[in-house]
Amino acid sequence: MRFEYRRRRRGRESRPSGCPERVDASGARAYPLRLGAAHTERDVMKSRWDDKHATETIERYGERGIAEDLALRVYTTRLLGSNPRLVLHGGGNTSVKSRTRDVTGEEVDVLYVKGSGWDMGTIEPAGLPAVQLGPLLGLAALESLSDEEMVNVQRRNLLDATAPNPSVETLLHAWVPHRFIDHTHADAALVLTDQPDGEALCRDVFGDRLAIVPYIMPGFALAKKAKEVAEAHPEAEGLVLLKHGVFTFGDTAREAYERMIELVTLAEERIESDRSRAFASIDTTAADTAPHEIAPIIRGLLANPGDGAFEEPQRFVLEHRTSPEILAYLTHPELARYSQVGTVTPDHAIRTKPWPVVLPTPTRDDLGGWSAASRSAVDSYRRAYEAYFARHNPRHDGAKRMLDTSPRVALVPGVGLFASGRDATGACAAADLAETTIAVVSAAEEMSRFESISEADLFDIEYWSLEQAKLAGARERPLARHVVAITGGAGAIGRATALAFREAGAEIALLDLGGGDLDRAEHELESVGFACDVTSDESVREGFAGDVSRFGGLDIVVSNAGAAWQGAMADVADETLRASFELNFFAHQRVAREAVRIMRLQGTGGSLLFNVSKQSVSPGRDFGPYGLPKTAALGLVRQYAIEHGRDDIRSNGINADRIRSGVLTEEMVTARSAARGVSEDDYMSGNLLGREVLASDVGQAFVALALARATTGAILTVDGGNIAAALR
Ligand SMILES: [Zn+2]
Missing domain, CATH: 3.40.225 (L-fuculose-1-phosphate Aldolase)
Incomplete structure (x- = not known):
């Protein structure tokens, strides 16, 4: 089984680019082999320039008032950024020198240069902010400039004050006179330059096509050196920066892009012919x-x-x-x-x-x-x-x-x-x-x-x-760095709980019976799910193994899966009672046992959270088959609290009541309100607060218990207020 793994955007600054988007059921990723073993179309080192796509891009952005050169700058930046052998996680940037009008209508020379935090593979014009070129050129006369000063000057000369920070390599782009400039940390260029005789090898492979720049940390000094080298080699098609990457130049977007592809291909061919295959x-x-x-x-x-x-x-x-x-x-x-x-x-x-x-x-x-x-x-x-x-x-x-x-x-x-x-x-x-x-x-x-x-x-x-x-970046959310697994993750309470934990910054694994509901929940929550039948030891082990394969471990488990059985105790069949105990008690034990095993391997504590029930403390007539195992589960909460406090593993539960879910279906709400002679709304809000309790209230309560670092062995009631069911 394969499924899409997508992630909500969390603000540009913190979003790395290029992560593979597919994982298989075991959590392992299918990642293309690198150098010399192109396995996917997007991994082939060839020009993907397409006149039709280029024209469409110009037209599409033209409708929004974007000039042709910027539109094409976006187009080829995306082509570069979608090849992981050229660009990974911010390892590259591009620019074009152009003219535009400022707010007074005056024409100004600008450098559109990649902004910090934008992914080249999906960049938009807003990711290439315009910086006034004149002031940047003026800086070349300086002997030195601190990084902070450099960033400040670049920001001060943005046409849009809200634009992202221009790349730290902006001055290099400004000072090299060519119109379109592409920069990558191409794998093949690194292979050649990360060797003792890297410089000689580059001369041999690239000849005069690329001028060589020694290693200097990015910033003002590197820009100065690159300018000097580029001026000394006016015919060069670009620069190779030792132990860093490649720049290519062009009068057009296509020329700079295709030079990058060609030159990197030369490097790849040399590697293929010279490598010994010792590793293979x-x-x-x-x-x-x-x-x-x-x-x-x-x-x-x-x-x-x-x-x-x-x-x-x-x-x-x-x-x-x-x-x-x-x-x-x-x-x-x-x-x-x-x-x-x-x-x-x-x-x-x-x-x-x-x-x-x-x-x-x-x-x-x-x-x-x-x-x-x-x-x-x-x-x-x-x-x-x-x-x-x-x-x-x-x-x-x-x-x-x-x-x-x-x-x-x-x-x-x-x-x-x-x-x-x-x-x-x-x-x-x-x-x-x-x-x-x-x-x-x-x-x-x-x-x-x-x-x-x-x-x-x-x-x-x-x-x-x-x-x-x-x-x-920004301050971390309270449950950032935590992994939470939720059983019954595809149900109403499970989904609401997942949302609440994600808002708190945790990584989420949904565990539920495999099938359509789990697929839909994964899709809706943009989350990962693992098939898990909590009534089977083996299936619980496999479900948690899925979570651990994906995220490396587990910090919080929400043992939430359950279902209601009804019947008077004098009449109920043993099989019914046993089935309910299997799901409403033994499953909690099975899930907690496996979670504790993983948490103890990590040795960093953990939090066990159980969905108990109002029935555990305030039994209702004919609800014995459901309430009795829940009463045992309440005992389980306390037992784990006693036995694993020393491991810094806390154990707490939620007593929720009257939540629309798989346990309380719409038909049941209709039948029960009719039996009491009240409206459905009055039935659902028949509590001290006078409001219906939602699945999201339960989710928030689970998060609150996960955050309550000094609380263990506790039951939190989420029922809108019901003194008859209050624990104490
Ligand atoms: Zn670089």
Whole structure:
């Protein structure tokens, strides 16, 4: 089974680009192989320029008053941005020099340049803000300019004051005189330049077509150097920036774009002819351990511990990837060397840190031993990171504040890579970069040896104030970094609960019987769902394995699935009573047991939330078959609270009443209100507050319990007020 995985837009600044959009039922992603093994149409390195599409783009934007050159700038920027071998997660930008009119009707020279936070693959004209060119050109006379000053000047010269920040490479675009300029961090260019003899190799491959710029951190100094090199080589079609990427120039959008494709193709052809295929010949055997068996342990090790009292651990969401290429990279005897050298292009350091942690290969028979060895590997990583910070902070007069010490990528030979992020989108972006790293490093090693920028340069990029500001973004929501699984996730209360948790920032896994309802809920909530029958041990294990494969673990479980059976106790058949106990009691136990098992592997606490029922404390006539197992479930809430408080796992429940759902259907509402001789509205709002209680009220109450860090063993009533059913 395959399903769409989509994500709501969460504001442009925090939205990384290019994450694969499809996952299969196991949670594993189908990711195209990289270099030299084009598997999908969009992955083929060829010009995708189409006269018809170009004309349509001009017409479409023309109707909105957008000039032709900007329309075409959008068109080819999208072509570049939709090829992951050219552009990934902000690793590129484009510009066009043009003229427009300001508010007084005066003609001004402007540079339309990619704005920060926009995805090149889906860019719109608003993502290429206009900056007045004159003042930018004037800056070239300066000897130096701080990053903050540079950003300020760029912002001050925007025609639209509300536009996003122009790219940090804006000055380079402004100072190189060509009309259309395209910039990518193409994998193939990185393979050639991330080698000890990268410069000579580039001269050989590109000849005079690309002029060579040595590595300099992006900003004013790099723009100055690029200007100087471009002026010295007026015939060049572009620049290759060592250990960084490629710029191509053109008089037209098509020319700059097609030069990029052509030149990157030259690099790819050279790599294909020169690489030894050493990695392809490695005999890889997968470990006997599945990713979901070790993901919670890794997730726990990567979390930054809280202080145990006031501060929560800082959790990450994980993304697992594997492929024959990844396994070969992880099996190679020199993994310990080439994996620790540094990043393949500087800006990766911001999302992946300068290097990953390498963990041992797990064996199912000794996961305890593996876990201990992994803990010591992560501890060493944290100490090495502190030492790295201490080595380089003095160059900045001690002005930098150390970031957390958690690795962002964990490499596990035999299993694959695990990347982390503060949400699933961030983890996906880090995983994309880690996969690119593996493709580029493998190819560079097959040609000669992988070489990165210096450690000092890596530090300067990782602690670059402009990039850190970008990542810091808005304040996190209260349940950001948390993963919640909801049983009965496709029902009315399950869906409303999912929405409430998502509003609070959590990642959501819907567990429910597979089929149309779950598909619809996934679609409606733009969420992931896993088929799970809570009356089966095996199915519960599989459902949670799906969640763990997708997000790396579990922090909150909402055990919500249930159904009502009725009958007088003297008459009810044993099978009915047993069926109700199976779903309304044993299923809660099964779900809680599996959740606790995963939470204890993580070691970062957790929250068990149960949908109990008013019937558990205020039984109704003929509701015994439903109320009795719910009474037992209320006992279960308290039992888990007693037994797992020391694990920082809290256990709480909700007593909800009279919610329109699968348990209280519209027909039942009609029948019951008629039986009492009241209107349906009066029946539904027959409580102290005098208002109908909604599924969303239950969802919010679950979120409130998840956030109540000092509350365990509690039952929260959500019934609009009913003293007869009050617990105390
Ligand atoms: Zn760049």
